[in-house]
Amino acid sequence: MPHLVAASLLAADFANLQRDIEMVNASQADWFHVDVMDGDFVPNFSIGTPVIEAIRKHARKPLDVHLMINKPERYIHHFASLGADILTVHIEATNHLHRVVSLIRELGIKAGVSLNPHTPVSSLESILSEVDLVLIMSVNPGFGGQKFIPASLEKIARLNQMRKNSGSGFLIEVDGGVGIKNAPQLVDAGVDILVAGNSVFASPDPAQSITDLKNCLNRAQ
Numbered sequence: 306m307p308h309l310v311a312a313s314l315l316a317a318d319f320a321n322l323q324r325d326i327e328m329v330n331a332s333q334a335d336w337f338h339v340d341v342m343d344g345d346f347v348p349n350f351s352i353g354t355p356v357i358e359a360i361r362k363h364a365r366k367p368l369d370v371h372l373m374i375n376k377p378e379r380y381i382h383h384f385a386s387l388g389a390d391i392l393t394v395h396i397e398a399t400n401h402l403h404r405v406v407s408l409i410r411e412l413g414i415k416a417g418v419s420l421n422p423h424t425p426v427s428s429l430e431s432i433l434s435e436v437d438l439v440l441i442m443s444v445n446p447g448f449g450g451q452k453f454i455p456a457s458l459e460k461i462a463r464l465n466q467m468r469k470n471s472g473s474g475f476l477i478e479v480d481g482g483v484g485i486k487n488a489p490q491l492v493d494a495g496v497d498i499l500v501a502g503n504s505v506f507a508s509p510d511p512a513q514s515i516t517d518l519k520n521c522l523n524r525a526q
């Protein structure tokens with residue numbers, strides 16, 4: 306499978322959101338990454354449901370919705386109705402991971418599970434055959450523009466080994482501090498999808514930064 310780039314709208318200019326969405330539409334990015342924060346699971350707030358509704362109207366690529374909220378089971382139907390293509394919940398945010406993942410899939414949406422930097426990949430063992438995607442946080446969730454935590458590479462390599470051993474088909478996504486400097490190593494470790502926020506939107510030419518990242522992935526594979 307080719308390696309994908311998910312542009313994280315958390316780093317977009319919210320006062321010019323339509324402009325930034327059109328930039329992503331016209332770019333080589335594969336997905337829109339949408340970060341939802343509840344001020345409880347993470348110490349920040351971000352994009353809420355009315356904004357996702359507005360994004361959906363203009364976005365012409367899949368919406369990869371990353372739920373950084375406690376007890377996500379309360380809102381799965383809601384996010385499904387907003388047009389999410391992928392819904393990712395945190396393993397640390399629910400006591401009922403299997404139930405949530407099953408519900409997401411019953412609604413015809415791809416189900417992802419995310420791990421904070423301190424959570425070992427071994428905690429996924431019993432759920433791996435039920436998920437479409439695993440999102441490894443390579444920063445502590447809650448804010449864009451943080452420094453990549455190097456130990457994430459080892460974690461991804463271990464998860465990739467678990468994938469090979471189990472024969473499961475889930476995708477591996479990485480989120481936090483990702484850009485052309487660490488992309489080749491991430492691909493080597495087994496990543497399929499790279500989330501890019503500041504490395505795209507804070508650059509002088511965001512569309513070109515996406516092209517550069519995609520070229521770098523194509524060379525690495």
Ligand code: DX5
Pocket residue numbers: 313314315316338340371444445446447448449450451480481482483500501502503504
């Ligand atoms: C952080 C979010 C990320 C964020 C990444 O909690 O989950 O998606 O936008 O931003 P960068 O790429 O700037 O680290």
Ligand code: ZN
Pocket residue numbers: 313338339340371480500
């Ligand atoms: Zn995210």
